[in-house]
Amino acid sequence: xxxxxxxxxxxxxxxxxxxxxxxxxxxxxxxxxxxxxxxxxxxxxxxxxxxxxxxxxxxxxxxxxxxxxxxxxxxxxxxxxxxxxxxxxxxxxxxxxxxxxxxxxxxxxxxxxxxxxxxxxxxxxxxxxxxxxxxxxxxxxxxx
Amino acid sequence: xxxxxxxxxxxxxxxxxxxxxxxxxxxxxxxxxxxxxxxxxxxxxxxxxxxxxxxxxxxxxxxxxxxxxxxxxxxxxxxxxxxxxxxxxxxxxxxxxxxxxxxxxxxxxxxxxxxxxxxxxxxxxxxxxxxxxxxxxxxxxxxxxxxxxxxxxxxxxxxxxxxxxxxxxxxxxxxxxxxxxxxxxxxxxxxxxxxxxxxxxxxxxxxxxxxxxxxxxxxxxxxxxxxxxxxxxxxxxxxxxxxxxxxxxxxxxxxxxxxxxxxxxxxxxxxxxxxxxxxxx
Numbered sequence: 001x002x003x004x005x006x007x008x009x010x011x012x013x014x015x016x017x018x019x020x021x022x023x024x025x026x027x028x029x030x031x032x033x034x035x036x037x038x039x040x041x042x043x044x045x046x047x048x049x050x051x052x053x054x055x056x057x058x059x060x061x062x063x064x065x066x067x068x069x070x071x072x073x074x075x076x077x078x079x080x081x082x083x084x085x086x087x088x089x090x091x092x093x094x095x096x097x098x099x100x101x102x103x104x105x106x107x108x109x110x111x112x113x114x115x116x117x118x119x120x121x122x123x124x125x126x127x128x129x130x131x132x133x134x135x136x137x138x139x140x141x142x143x144x
Numbered sequence: 145x146x147x148x149x150x151x152x153x154x155x156x157x158x159x160x161x162x163x164x165x166x167x168x169x170x171x172x173x174x175x176x177x178x179x180x181x182x183x184x185x186x187x188x189x190x191x192x193x194x195x196x197x198x199x200x201x202x203x204x205x206x207x208x209x210x211x212x213x214x215x216x217x218x219x220x221x222x223x224x225x226x227x228x229x230x231x232x233x234x235x236x237x238x239x240x241x242x243x244x245x246x247x248x249x250x251x252x253x254x255x256x257x258x259x260x261x262x263x264x265x266x267x268x269x270x271x272x273x274x275x276x277x278x279x280x281x282x283x284x285x286x287x288x289x290x291x292x293x294x295x296x297x298x299x300x301x302x303x304x305x306x307x308x309x310x311x312x313x314x315x316x317x318x319x320x321x322x323x324x325x326x327x328x329x330x331x332x333x334x335x336x337x338x339x340x341x342x343x344x345x346x347x348x349x350x351x352x353x354x355x356x357x358x359x360x361x362x363x364x365x366x367x368x369x370x371x372x373x374x375x376x377x378x379x380x381x382x383x384x385x386x387x388x389x390x391x392x393x394x395x396x397x398x399x400x401x402x403x404x405x406x407x408x409x410x411x412x413x414x415x416x417x418x419x420x421x422x423x424x425x
Binding site: 023026027030031055077078079080081082084118119 | 176177178179181182193194231259
């Protein structure tokens with residue numbers, strides 16, 4: 001099954017980047033990372049936690065009227081690598097239907113060759129974020 | 145009472161005053177290596193645990209030749225005062241300092257409080273990456289007395305000399321086989337090296353501003369667990385970075401003469417065939 005188009009585009013972009021370009025892109029993502037919207041701050045502790053990340057990472061998905069999911073994250077600015085990697089997933093999957101999100105294979109990122117830019121523990125965190133986005137997709141499927 | 149070797153510690157004021165001092169190189173060493181690009185102390189260079197300080201192939205840190213090259217590129221001479229700071233209460237700053245000491249660079253310091261304190265004091269952070277004229281750097285003979293290998297650790301355990309396990313209490317007890325949040329850096333077995341006492345590394349620092357605790361507090365913390373200055377001490381954690389902070393505290397802040405960091409740590413011990421293990425659950 002093909003990846004959602006925007007995610008595929010990101011994978012292709014990273015695949016063609018040098019190590020420095022990857023790092024620069026992750027830094028740019030981290031710097032543009034949106035804060036958690038005010039209205040979600042009150043429920044922050046009820047959001048999905050991502051214990052695979054060293055940093056406290058919380059995320060929540062919200063279903064739009066067209067059935068697509070938009071994800072919101074709370075990741076501290078002191079963890080730019082985690083912010084950058086979470087952006088890769090958010091940019092690629094925001095707006096996708098829960099079913100599409102659930103079909104993303106856990107190893108979809110291998111062609112991005114991330115390991116030349118970030119350490120294995122970061123990649124584990126990245127996989128953790130995807131797994132927890134899928135938990136949210138399942139939750140939103142069940143609350144249909 | 146003051147720290148035993150206060151010359152290994154500088155405050156943020158000192159760093160601010162010396163950021164243009166040619167005899168001083170300020171180096172950021174972080175758990176999250178992108179932090180440097182987001183903003184660092186003016187004039188500071190970066191070393192990254194993963195891409196700069198580790199061997200690209202083997203499980204080891206970089207070779208002596210590579211260490212010389214890193215220093216040469218950072219414009220460091222054998223006489224340069226190297227000051228390390230970083231995120232996460234200076235974890236990786238202490239690891240970098242330990243490594244510089246291992247290759248014989250004696251003039252090294254930690255900036256007390258690291259990035260956290262610098263930020264809390266609203267001091268400037270810049271994106272400009274400085275460049276330096278290359279130097280000729282010659283590493284000295286490796287200082288093997290600060291690094292422990294597994295055979296020595298086994299002997300330490302068998303002879304009941306102090307071993308300090310600085311991991312979280314659940315890693316020590318054996319309930320968890322990896323650090324919470326680092327699932328892939330675990331081991332096939334959980335527990336601790338027989339005879340090791342549990343003194344989590346974070347107990348040595350103040351949570352509010354990442355500075356080290358006072359000499360009296362530190363002495364009470366380690367002596368209270370039977371880890372005293374007159375004995376040889378080996379500290380370990382999971383991959384040897386958290387324990388380099390404990391090593392720094394014991395060696396320079398408390399002045400223990402014989403302290404080693406076991407950088408093989410639990411990811412080696414907990415996978416080692418025939419190695420004795422103790423559990424406390």
